[in-house]
Amino acid sequence: MFFKTEIDRVIDANRNRCIEGLRVVEDYLRFIRNDSINASAIRDIRHEISKILDFDIVGARDVNSDIGKNNLHNSYTRIDQVLRANLSRTKESLRVLEEFTRYIDTSISDRIMNIRFRFYEVEKRLLSNKDLEKIYILADVGLVESESDLFDGLKILLDNNVRIVQLRAKKFSTKKLYELGLKIIEFFPHLKLIINDKVEVALALKSYGVHVGEDELPFDVVRDLMRNNVVGATVHNVEDLRLSQIAGVDYIGVGAIYPSTTKPDCQLNGIEFLKKIRALTTTFIYAIGGINSKNAKEVFNAGADGICVGSGFWHAKDRIEEIKRLIHISSEEEN
Template sequence: MLTLDEGNVGQWLREHGLDPTDLFDRVGKLHSGRSAVDSAYHGDSQREGEYGRPVNLDIPLDTPLDITPDSPLDNPLDNQGEKNVVAAKKPAVHTGAVPRLLDAAGNRAGEALRVVEDYVRFLRDDAVLTRASKAFRHELGDLLKQLPQRERFAFRETENDVGTEIEAAGEYERSGIDEVLAANFSRLQESLRSLEEFSKIAYPHLARSFERLRYRCYTLQKEIAGFPEHNRADHCETAGRTTDLQVKNETRAHRTFGSDSAQSPRKPGPPGGATDSLRSIFNLETKKRLRESRLYVLIDAKDTEDTFAEIVRELIGAGVDVLQLRDKSRDDRTLLRRGRTLRELTVDTGTLFIMNDRPDLAIACEADGVHVGQEELDVRDVRAIVGPERLIGVSTHSLEQARKAIRDGADYIGVGPVFPSSTKEFGAFVGTELLRQVAAIDPEIPAFAIGGIDEARLLEIIGAGFHRIAVGAAVLAAKEPGNVVKKMKTGLTGTELSDGGLGDGG
């Protein structure tokens, strides 16, 4: 019964300015002269119509009601003499409906993020979380800018939005600050889901980006709401020894997100406390740097610490984006020492540090991430060890392996070996054809072509749709590694690039 239905039908009618009780009463009087409400309450109508035919209460919610003078409500007999209560017809969606919806969802998401940012800025007085929230908001804004702006504004009809007059229970009441924060995170997540789903219709290339932003929103909420300020202070009071590297990391975080005040870096807390919790926020910036990376160099441990440090400094100075420590011949202690040196040298630079194969050493060295091959732990197992804050890269040698790595949550992939390599032996080489195939998978996941690549091969790599490479001997065996790095970077960035992943250069 319409008047008794508190579910979807009744709600839909009210949203369209119709009173279910009045409408159903009108139907009943039209056919019998008796109020349908009376019939319903006297138990002789239930889910049967007044004339013994079922009333269709399962009409799709997007079906418009026709209640014009010529509609079946005033003329109950159709062409076949059958009695209809409501004429169902295929709904017509206005051409501007989707842009209008995306515009509204984007506005809601931005507003919710501003509330979150104001909370950590003014109520928590936390510079790191403020910068993290602001970076998140700006990233959302960048995505929304990829929607046709003229359409967004042309179809905006706030004054005619039927939802503006609907008031939910408790909408204008909040029991406290925590409820304000929770409500706006919910609003943000729901808006991102709406952006994700409806962008699939007209802008499918943005859908996955909105999805990833939604997942990161859950992490941001955990960092902000899951570790209250008073607990943070308690942990900091009982924190253990602060290492020089921890202080550098804290300073780096404040520099990354900016600081308008002269306050000193926050004292790091114990494992699982404030500092570890905030590191997953730092991953937002780490991933941004990864997306901007073009040249990835694999380096071995070298014979001495001094030789290792010297080559690392030269590569960083030349502009290498990513350095991976990879040496199968060295013992764990040597790798740990080299890793800590590499961390010390890269922590205040734009160069990322990746540890090869060893999640445990990646944690011990405080690396930015870890890279694994097809024979090592899979992405899920590595993630369980290193947590959400570190990058995970995977070597792939086929289209299916690339797809699996992305599905499993890899932050980036290596694709190869493209050509024969002097540093690693393979029985087969994938060539540039695999690069072309992988470039079409996911425009958001950075992918690096690897294997036998040198300056002479750059045009082949770029021609296959990749502008990211990983190299070893081509740089390290050169007389002037720094100059080779500069030439390769120029070759990789000398073509027109757009912001993205595989599609703009893998």
């Protein structure tokens, strides 16, 4: 059984944590990003929380007996970690406040719940700042007949305003991959080229980003090396997700959703796994694995923000028609 003093201590601690976290986020947006719109949204939430919880419970505070007061915190190595840490701190404290204020006044709890959902939307905006698009094409050299075939496909994509492409060539040497990437950038300067696995190639090309799996460099190391460029990570399980969140990747590739000819031996996780990961993160999710225009709608309905398409595009009977169908489906999801 809870006693009022214990509940007051919980509310007091989390009210402070929430308001402090919001203030850090607000100042980060104000002074680091110069983002007046989102800073204003965070400020409004901070003021509203202060007003809702404006009752005297300071007397219940007992710092000396708080068993968590000496908890150690990880040091920051990048400035964006300040933002991410305080977004998480605020989100967690809002949930605690929502639960424990039910013992005081359910109307207060309901108001905090509404604020929590508003905060989720702001958080999603803040963490989805790399202009990611709904359609992402995996250009695996094993899926095309020749370099000419690859370039023909890339032209179709750009002609239809599909710009994010991941270049994958597992059997290529580092030099050969670099040379192909350089040629693609020269021919298609408006393409947002992401390099699979090879961070050194992505850095040398100054490409849009890099995508890494669990067998490559640790996600956090890649994040540090790529600085402000896009970093994507493959997520096959909850542990992969945890590591990707700590690293602060820009998107995660979740799959395999369906059987795929690109990676026939890849672990098949399915739609339910996608739903599970969606419930655990606000990070931009690209569903991957066997996706085409016949199943893309199901993937979007399961919570994916975007789709990564490989053989579904490259092996389509009519690539132009297939990409147009995918564009139509993704456009429907925006409406």
